[in-house]
Amino acid sequence: MAIEIRIPTVLRAAVGGQTVVKAEGETVGELIESLATEYPALAGQLVGADGGMHRFVNIYLNDDDVRYLSKLDTKVADGDVLSILPAVAGGSR
């Protein structure tokens, strides 16, 4: 099934400037895999060499952080929205 994926500004150049794209898959991992196939510039930006999610990216399925669900194995359903957000951090130290 095709799921809507929201792309943050920093990654929009990799998807032709789009804010929202659609990808096919039954799990978050499959969606990301099909995204990376369609937009090769995204490959390596979301998933590390170890196959896990990059720590500087947060991925939400609707209102839930997939790290607290089943990570890349989290199942998706029709009407779900996946949001990709850059991790935002810093500080005076």
Next chain:
Amino acid sequence: MDVLKISRELITRMIAHALDEYPLEACGLLGGDTEEAKEVYPARNDAASARVYTLNPLDHLKADRAAEAAGHSIIGVYHSHTHSEAYPSQTDVEKAPDPDWHYLLVSLKRSHPVVRSYRIEAGKIAEEDVVEW
């Protein structure tokens, strides 16, 4: 030189947020269009620290949705330095997520809050003018 246009009201809200969280660092996002901030979205600092911040990702998601609903997008991030100048730290530079964002610092080190804005790209810091409108 780059520029960030922002209203006095939004600046005041960021300073108020920074003072509310003192001595911990406060953080939030800027919504708007390219160089013009139209809204600020205070967020929780998950690090709850006086030295570092980690912007709560759920607050980020909500801010992103609110900005889009208003016809804008997230154009930057602000945070406070409670005991140092309004200049990006090494941590700020290393963790800067987006070269197109504005990085706004609120320093509470002196008797009056100091607000400055920067662009951070490929590890390089460039201060930009903050223009009130």
